[in-house]
Amino acid sequence: MNPEKCRTCQTEIQPATAKRTGGLCMPCTMQADPAFAEKVEDAKISDSDKNPTIWQQVRSLIFVLLVGSAFMAVIFIAKIVVSVIAGLIAKFVFKTGWSTAILIGLGTFVGLGFLGMLLDLDWPGRNRSRRKPPEK
Numbered sequence: 001m002n003p004e005k006c007r008t009c010q011t012e013i014q015p016a017t018a019k020r021t022g023g024l025c026m027p028c029t030m031q032a033d034p035a036f037a038e039k040v041e042d043a044k045i046s047d048s049d050k051n052p053t054i055w056q057q058v059r060s061l062i063f064v065l066l067v068g069s070a071f072m073a074v075i076f077i078a079k080i081v082v083s084v085i086a087g088l089i090a091k092f093v094f095k096t097g098w099s100t101a102i103l104i105g106l107g108t109f110v111g112l113g114f115l116g117m118l119l120d121l122d123w124p125g126r127n128r129s130r131r132k133p134p135e136k
């Protein structure tokens, strides 16, 4: 162990600290770069993201699958309900024939599908993975 000296205030600092900060003690580093502490925290977070345990991986996979499929199922059922209602409205309010009503129902279903794609509604897990730092 041979302590080095801070470039600014000449305080003795550990070689490991000097290596991390470019030769400054921690107080001088914080003064020079207020975001330093945040960067250290970020580095810790991305380290654990880079090396997740198997259990963490399995857990996040299960989470994405459960939340994703539950969300998709709810959206799917909602689309069917709205489509059936659209068909029934066509049949009973606008007095169309059954075949027209079914076509309107199918059209509504397809249209809602496109609307969902436009609004990017259909996969909550995607937002989660977007926030992760890019893989190396």
Ligand SMILES: [Zn+2]
Residues within 6 Å of the ligand: 006, 007, 008, 009, 010, 011, 024, 025, 026, 027, 028, 029
């Ligand atoms: Zn210093």
